[in-house]
Amino acid sequence: MAVLDQPASSVDAPAENALTASGLTGETLTLRVLKGVPGGEPAEVAYQVPVVTGMVILDAVHYVQHNLDTDLACRWNCKAAKCGSCSAEVNGHPVLLCKTRVDDLPPGPVTVHPLKSFPLIKDLVTDVSRNYEVNREIPPFTAAPDDGTPWRIPQEDIDRIYEFRKCIECFLCQDVCHIIRSHDLSERFYGPRFFVRVASLEMHPKDVLDRREQTREQGGLGYCNITKCCTEVCPEHIHITDNAIIPLKERVADVHWDPVRFVGRMLFGRKED
């Protein structure tokens, strides 16, 4: 992998530049961005970026785009950590570029690479379409046909699901999950994001479908060995493992691994939910 160097541009940035001179700290950041296209040889290009107060890595990438390398590709949208578009790997950690402050990083050069678990499109942009295919495999919310609206749902029945609604689909959890990242099992494993979705549907008091068997078989829930990396990288601080994946594993255990419940169902003939 080649490393190329690009000089910093003049401090007198163009008017459209978001980094105005007013916030300059006098420091310079060395940003090493992995550039490349599918089939090509990726090259880490080093750029010198003037640091401003409160700067995030996305600011630095924008500076590079505006001043040093207009060819650099980066996906972004809201710059408020709510759209989930600017996911990348900074110093090897999957993060949102817009939520990663320069002054939180250790001194020295900062590397910015695309998400490793997804096919590369160009530079920092990857193809995350596999996630949308998985999403379509999950049966959507389905209420009982005779359950007329409007619904009045007590707070205690809906509390748990609020947490899952915070997901911004940045797919950092999918990226960091070693089952997809290192073992390349994305065809047989839904991944943390979609276990969150299944959990939100399974725990919904008005949903009547049972997705446990599908989650175990097609979803590959058993592949998950609960190492909690998904929880660690979630920018919305969703407790993916404790509140979604482990409860799903326990629900699967109700069906497959609990003779006590099996006897109970034989005697009383009902599902407990």
Add this chain to the structure above:
Amino acid sequence: MSTQVTKVSPASLVSAPHSGPGPIERILDSLPWWALPATVVTVLGLFGLYSIWTAFLSGGINQSGPYLSPFYSPTIWKTGPVSPALWVLGSPLLFRATCYYYRKAYYRSFFWDPPACAVGELRHRKYRGETAFPLFLNNLHRFLFYLVLIVTGFLWYDVYLAFWAPNGHVQLGLGTGIMLVNVILLSGYTFGCHSWRHLVGGGLDCYSKSVVGQARYRAWKWVTVLNQRHPLWAWCSMFSVVITDVYIHLLRAGIFVDPHIVF
């Protein structure tokens, strides 16, 4: 119709200074990725060696006066060719081995699957996770929870016995306190279990329409409070078991005399 204009001073638009990660976070961030797995391997390895020594090589039941080691409680088959601890240790050790927290710890530290987040793995053999033998047996965690409930009940009974001096009077000793703290930590760990959280109420979809649904919802919330610190309970209770056992060994060997008050 009037228009209300709120004046905003420029100073109010300046955000508070960014504090960034705290000192502990900075230290943890600065550690190499292998520091945590290495620590877990060392501590769990030492705990395993200590367990083998105290259960099988330390010369019989570790008991001194009213104090009974948690490694030997309840005392089943006090005599025989093998250590009485053998009949006791199985369920607590397997309970921990199948615990969702310890699974994370040993998958990362012993199996390196993965050793840390976003770190490449050394082994690239076919990965089966918990879909195949023997690791799918981790799904039996809830049964070991049932067994450990019984053991925990005996440990509380041991603490009750530790409050009574041999002459029938109530006593308060350092050993009583150590045993009490130990059983509190063990209970915090046991009742914060993910399986228990599921069984007590997490498995319900609709609390409002379930039999005793409100009670189960409240129970689930209480267990959730314990569950959020499950790793901390796990480590603290493991250390407290060792400390209790070491203390009773010291008393038994006559190296230390238990300070106590008899009422």
